Amino acid sequence: DAYLSLQHESWKQGQIIDYLNKxxxxxxxxxxxSSTRIVYIIExxxxxxxxxxxQSATFIVGSRPWFNVxxxxxxRKKINLIGINSVxxxxxxxxxxxxxxxxxxxxxxNFKHRKSYNPPDGKKCAKYKLFVNGRGDLDLSNSGEHTDxxxxxxxxxxxxxVLYECETITEYEYLTKHGISSVGKQVVPIGETGKVLIxxxxxxxxxNKEKVTIKRELSSYYIERINWRNYFSKHDIKIYLTWYKxxxxxxxxxxxxxxxxxxxxxxQMAFDGQPAIESRTxxxxxxxxxxxxxxxxxxxxxxxxxxxxxxxxxxYIAPLLKGKAEILRKKLQSNGAKLIVFAIDENxxxxxxxxxxxxxxxxxxxxxxxxxxxxxxxxxxxxxxxxKTLYNRLGPVADLVARAKETGRCFIYDESGRHTxxxxxxxxxxxxxxxxxxxxxxxxxxxxxxxEGIPTLLIDREGTPFSxxxxxxxxxxxxxxxxxxxxxxxxxxxxxxxxxGFGDWSSIIDDLDPFRDGKAAYRMGTYLxxxxxxxxxGFEKDKIMDVAAERYKREWGEDKVIYG
Numbered sequence: 001d002a003y004l005s006l007q008h009e010s011w012k013q014g015q016i017i018d019y020l021n022k023x024x025x026x027x028x029x030x031x032x033x034s035s036t037r038i039v040y041i042i043e044x045x046x047x048x049x050x051x052x053x054x055q056s057a058t059f060i061v062g063s064r065p066w067f068n069v070x071x072x073x074x075x076r077k078k079i080n081l082i083g084i085n086s087v088x089x090x091x092x093x094x095x096x097x098x099x100x101x102x103x104x105x106x107x108x109x110n111f112k113h114r115k116s117y118n119p120p121d122g123k124k125c126a127k128y129k130l131f132v133n134g135r136g137d138l139d140l141s142n143s144g145e146h147t148d149x150x151x152x153x154x155x156x157x158x159x160x161x162v163l164y165e166c167e168t169i170t171e172y173e174y175l176t177k178h179g180i181s182s183v184g185k186q187v188v189p190i191g192e193t194g195k196v197l198i199x200x201x202x203x204x205x206x207x208n209k210e211k212v213t214i215k216r217e218l219s220s221y222y223i224e225r226i227n228w229r230n231y232f233s234k235h236d237i238k239i240y241l242t243w244y245k246x247x248x249x250x251x252x253x254x255x256x257x258x259x260x261x262x263x264x265x266x267x268q269m270a271f272d273g274q275p276a277i278e279s280r281t282x283x284x285x286x287x288x289x290x291x292x293x294x295x296x297x298x299x300x301x302x303x304x305x306x307x308x309x310x311x312x313x314x315x316y317i318a319p320l321l322k323g324k325a326e327i328l329r330k331k332l333q334s335n336g337a338k339l340i341v342f343a344i345d346e347n348x349x350x351x352x353x354x355x356x357x358x359x360x361x362x363x364x365x366x367x368x369x370x371x372x373x374x375x376x377x378x379x380x381x382x383x384x385x386x387x388k389t390l391y392n393r394l395g396p397v398a399d400l401v402a403r404a405k406e407t408g409r410c411f412i413y414d415e416s417g418r419h420t421x422x423x424x425x426x427x428x429x430x431x432x433x434x435x436x437x438x439x440x441x442x443x444x445x446x447x448x449x450x451x452e453g454i455p456t457l458l459i460d461r462e463g464t465p466f467s468x469x470x471x472x473x474x475x476x477x478x479x480x481x482x483x484x485x486x487x488x489x490x491x492x493x494x495x496x497x498x499x500x501g502f503g504d505w506s507s508i509i510d511d512l513d514p515f516r517d518g519k520a521a522y523r524m525g526t527y528l529x530x531x532x533x534x535x536x537x538g539f540e541k542d543k544i545m546d547v548a549a550e551r552y553k554r555e556w557g558e559d560k561v562i563y564g
Contacts, residue, residue: 002066002207006214010200014255016221018282018303023217023248025277029354037354038070046077062086065209100219102226110186117169118184125181126161128535129235130528133242134164136418138171140178144320145422149180151267154316155525161532163235167418183235187227195259197226221252228256238262238535239528243269245281254282261541263531267313267524268293271444271512273467275299284545285531287313287524292468292511294562306549307562310523311515317424318452318518325430328381328411332431335408337379339493342432343368344425344445347386348393356439360461362397364438367482369400372409375490379409383428383445387414387421429454434489434503440464440478451513455492455503459485471508476501514560527552 011017027034038061045059056078063083064070074081098108134148142153152162159179166172166182175182200218205211232240240257244250245266254264267287272279274296281302287310288294294307332340345364349355365382372378384390390412391398404410413423425445429435429452437446440460446469450456458469458478472478476499479485492499509516515523530551534544549561 002205002210003214005205005207006202006211008201008203010198011218013198013200014225014258015251015282015303016200016218019221019248019251020214020217022251022277022280023220024213026248028278030349030351033064035066038064039073042070042074042077042079042081045074045079049078056080058082060084063209065207065213067209096216096219099216099223102223105223105227106187113185116167116185117172118186119166119172119182125163126158127236128238128532129161129163129181130157130239130241130532131163131232131235131237133240133244135243135420136167137420137422138164138174138417139422140174140180142320144317144324144424144427146417146420146424150313150316150521151525151528153525154519154521155529157525157529157532163237187231197222197259217248221248224249224252225256225259228253229259232257232260232262239265239531241265241267241528243267245283246278251282254284258284258541263541263545265528265531269444270442271447272296273441273443273464273469285527287527289313289513290511291514291559304562305564306545308524308527308549308552309514309556309560309562310527311513311517311520312447312451313520313524314424314426314448315451315513315516315520316518316522317426318430321424321427321430325427329431332379332381332409332411335379336376337409338377339434339489340379340381340432341368341489342381342383342425342428342435342449344435344437344449345382345384346439346442347384347389356462358393358395361438362394363461363482365394366397366400367486368436369397369404369410371486372404372407373400376407380404381411381413381428381431383413383423383425384421385445386416386419387412388416390414425449426452429456434492436485436489438482440467440469443467443469447512450503450505450509451516456505457485457489457503468508468511472505473501473507477503477505523552523556 025035027036029036029040031037045057049057058080059074060082063085067083071081098104132148137146137148139145139147140149152159162180164175164180164182165185166175167185172182199222202211202214239262240253242250243266257264263285264283265285266281266283268289272293277300280300281297281304284305286304286307288307289312290309297304297307329340343364345361346356348358348361352359368380372380394401413421413428415422426448429449435446435449435454435456436459437443437456438459439462440458441462441464443458446456446458459482460478460480464470470478479488492502527548530548531544534547553561
């Protein structure tokens with residue numbers, strides 16, 4: 001009722017309602033004020049009630065918008081939800097003020113990035129440009145490392161038409177050396193461009209808390225859209241390419257590039273085994289792994305004009321990595337390793353109530369390390385997701401790492417890029433006999449290994465019953481804990497010819513990548529090139545996208561482009 005009473009005609013601009021709908025439920029369990037957090041804690045209280053045979057409970061929380069909705073959820077579980085007024089966080093108040101005024105927003109953002117390098121205007125690049133919103137992985141050597149330019153390296157897309165945001169003079173010089181133009185993170189204020197955007201407002205209402213929340217979201221949308229469309233206009237950007245679909249921001253940016261008759265494109269970075277609301281996507285073009293990925297987007301209610309199936313985008317890297325992988329394998333073998341395991345972990349945070357936490361991540365190291373110290377012919381390789389903080393997160397397990405390294409049968413890839421470890425998971429996998437991913441809930445790294453035909457196991461410690469990966473055979477691919485997984489690995493090694501179907505993903509692999517030919521990055525880069533060529537020919541946006549889709553279908557199959 002509150003939501004409907006606040007709706008206004010000014011919301012019928014672009015994708016405001018989609019932005020608002022996603023923004024109102026943005027934020028995971030680590031965000032103290034998110035809807036996820038409060039619903040999750042209600043479930044925790046209900047779990048404790050079942051555990052202790054408690055018939056009813058009272059749960060006191062800070063009052064918040066849509067409190068009655070949460071109260072209804074709690075009532076169904078015999079929990080009396082009581083809201084109390086809480087002090088407004090000064091940081092939230094300041095943030096709200098910043099996000100409600102374009103001039104203040106630009107000033108604050110420029111202050112935040114005051115130490116970032118801002119390249120000189122210098123030589124102008126091509127008239128029409130593609131802007132890459134990357135992850136800080138700048139490798140252009142085609143070495144097989146993580147790179148935001150994988151699609152560029154494997155296609156004929158013109159480097160002179162690419163624009164990237166750099167943070168340091170070193171990054172600027174590296175990009176310039178490889179023919180990539182770059183801009184700094186600071187925002188240069190310029191006058192509004194394009195059609196006038198009416199600042200969205202809300203109707204007057206008695207729902208004060210909800211009104212404040214919606215006004216904040218609408219102000220955020222307005223500022224994001226104005227700022228980005230000015231940015232795109234200033235640099236003549238026609239294609240916005242990103243991987244980041246997990247917050248509401250990409251929706252405002254999609255509207256901003258559309259204001260400049262440009263195209264928003266998103267490439268699938270991570271494997272989604274089941275629908276997760278933060279993955280709901282709005283874009284003109286999405287490059288997906290498979291038809292299964294399209295099914296997930298459909299279940300989420302994503303709004304995508306053209307979904308282009310390319311296969312797994314990093315499937316080209318194996319030939320680039322095999323030589324380096326073989327060197328490490330021989331090194332471990334020279335120290336007595338006969339069976340080599342690649343153990344895959346994810347990141348962790350200090351507070352294990354809202355994430356897997358350090359204790360669970362330490363298991364990804366401790367069990368296999370103890371086995372390496374006990375078995376003189378066993379070796380292990382680790383490729384942590386975030387190496388910068390690894391040893392702090394490992395705590396007492398770091399001592400096990402040191403002892404295992406002394407055997408010469410343990411190796412850790414720990415060189416970092418801007419944010420994550422530089423090396424691809426597949427590099428470690430190519431040195432190993434079997435891969436073990438400690439989380440079925442996050443299966444991208446495991447998929448990368450399985451696509452190469454390397455036996456790959458999953459440990460479902462968190463419990464992920466609805467994931468596509470749960471269709472894989474239990475006891476041969478999926479396990480519940482580390483001890484049973486290691487026991488199965490040792491049994492497979494000692495069995496003549498190995499256990500049939502051990503680590504084998506063939507039962508679902510066609511659903512996850514219909515190509516598996518090493519050309520996914522080529523397909524994506526070529527498609528982007530076709531879009532850019534359409535602008536160079538002076539075509540309108542809709543015609544450009546339609547022509548590219550028809551070309552792709554003719555070359556790769558009618559079922560490889562999904563409309564709407």
